[in-house]
Amino acid sequence: MIIALTVFIPLLSSADAVFAGKVQVIYDWFPEMISLSFMYRLLTCIALTILFFSVLMAWSGRFDCKEKEASDKKIDSIVSGIVLGGILCLYLLFLWVQINRLWVGVLPFDFKETESLVKSGFWQLFFLSVINILIYFFIYRKTTLLVQRILTVFTMASLLLLISAGYRMGLYVTYYGFSYEKFFASYTVIYCVILFMWLISRLFINKRSNVVKFLVVLFLWMYAVVAVLPVEQFILRTNVALADLKDSRIRLFELTMLSPDVLSLVKEYKQQGLLKENTGYLLRENGDKANEEFDWNPWVERQEKKISDKVWYEKNLMNIIYVNNYDR
Numbered sequence: 001m002i003i004a005l006t007v008f009i010p011l012l013s014s015a016d017a018v019f020a021g022k023v024q025v026i027y028d029w030f031p032e033m034i035s036l037s038f039m040y041r042l043l044t045c046i047a048l049t050i051l052f053f054s055v056l057m058a059w060s061g062r063f064d065c066k067e068k069e070a071s072d073k074k075i076d077s078i079v080s081g082i083v084l085g086g087i088l089c090l091y092l093l094f095l096w097v098q099i100n101r102l103w104v105g106v107l108p109f110d111f112k113e114t115e116s117l118v119k120s121g122f123w124q125l126f127f128l129s130v131i132n133i134l135i136y137f138f139i140y141r142k143t144t145l146l147v148q149r150i151l152t153v154f155t156m157a158s159l160l161l162l163i164s165a166g167y168r169m170g171l172y173v174t175y176y177g178f179s180y181e182k183f184f185a186s187y188t189v190i191y192c193v194i195l196f197m198w199l200i201s202r203l204f205i206n207k208r209s210n211v212v213k214f215l216v217v218l219f220l221w222m223y224a225v226v227a228v229l230p231v232e233q234f235i236l237r238t239n240v241a242l243a244d245l246k247d248s249r250i251r252l253f254e255l256t257m258l259s260p261d262v263l264s265l266v267k268e269y270k271q272q273g274l275l276k277e278n279t280g281y282l283l284r285e286n287g288d289k290a291n292e293e294f295d296w297n298p299w300v301e302r303q304e305k306k307i308s309d310k311v312w313y314e315k316n317l318m319n320i321i322y323v324n325n326y327d328r
Contacts, residue, residue, distance in 0.1 A: 001086075008087055008128070012094045015124035019097045077143040084139065084150050091157040122185065125165035129192050132158040133215075136199055141208045152203045159196040162189065177239040177250035179257070183231060191222050230318070232258045236265055240274050252277055253294035260303040261318040270296055 005026070013020035132155070139151055166189040173182055195218060202209045236255055243250045252275050255262075269275050275296060307319050315323075 003083065004086060004090060007131070008090050011124045011128055012090065016094065016097065019094050022093075022097055075139070075142045077147050080139050080143050081147045081150060084135065084147065084154055087135070088150065088154045088157060091154070091161060095157070095160065122165045122169050125161050126185075126188070126192070129158060129162045129165075129196075133192075133195065133199075137211050140199075140202070140211060148203060152200065155196060155200050155203070159193065159200065162192055162196060165189065166193065173238075174242060174245070175247065175249050177242055177248075177254075178235040179254075180231075180235075183235060184226075187222070187226060191218065194218060230261065232261045233265055233318075236262045236269075240269060243277075256296075256299045260307050260322070261316070263300065263303045263307070264318075264322045266296060266300065270300075 009023055009026070013023060136151065136155060139147065141148070143151075166186070169182065169186055169189065173186065195215060198214060198218075199211070202211070236258060239250055239252065239255060242248055243252055255266075266275070275294075277294065307315070307322060310319065
């Protein structure tokens with residue numbers, strides 16, 4: 001109950017307003033039944049009592065340091081089953097309450113409402129996924145068969161929560177395009193989805209698997225991939241492609257946040273006329289100013305100057321390719 005009231009219910013409530021309204025009765029009822037001042041005094045008394053008796057026992061007993069023996073000790077199945085089952089019930093209640101909004105087909109037109117729906121819920125659900133991975137790590141293969149089956153359903157529910165958050169982020173990207181934050185958030189979701197699917201598969205195998213090893217190795221491989229992946233070119237190409245969609249709200253001039261790594265690609269798209277803004281969106285936003293075009297020339301000149309001012313050891317591969325093509 002303490003974990004639910006302090007961690008899981010607040011996170012789920014911040015991710016979905018409807019769920020928050022359903023569980024608000026718990027927080028309205030709790031202060032009426034228990035006085036907060038009494039709880040503070042009780043907790044302080046318990047802490048001081050434990051501290052006092054610990055000191056007395058330490059002073060009265062003989063101190064003998066022994067080497068710790070390795071043992072595969074099982075954790076309490078009853079306690080872990082109650083905690084795991086309680087959290088699972090909260091997840092199922094959350095999924096049931098927001099079932100109509102879980103797979104939303106379109107986002108609200110207002111940007112602030114869209115940002116609140118997607119970003120807030122995404123980060124809360126992602127943080128819960130991290131907690132779920134930790135719970136899995138401490139319970140996996142350390143309890144009875146019944147608790148392991150509960151863990152299987154719990155992990156599947158955790159994966160569904162993560163996929164719903166990722167789907168919201170996918171809709172957000174489709175309408176508003178990629179940015180650095182949205183790209184790496186989406187990449188992190190892919191990492192967690194792969195990890196959860198692997199964790200679920202381990203529960204159907206009799207042999208115990210090394211969870212930490214797989215988690216670290218998967219992280220290293222995916223970090224290595226994104227380290228050499230031309231992220232900015234991916235963002236530019238994807239946003240230009242998504243900007244052609246009918247209901248797109250992408251403003252291509254915002255891509256001026258990108259570095260000189262996309263300079264050659266920007267010049268190519270500019271010559272092909274692919275950097276023109278979505279006219280339908282501009283008509284809704286600016287009215288008679290819909291035909292105004294963003295001038296990319298100042299940005300191009302600034303990026304060219306940045307590349308020319310770089311010393312040879314400051315240049316990356318994209319800069320070298322651009323300089324060679326430009327000189328030629």
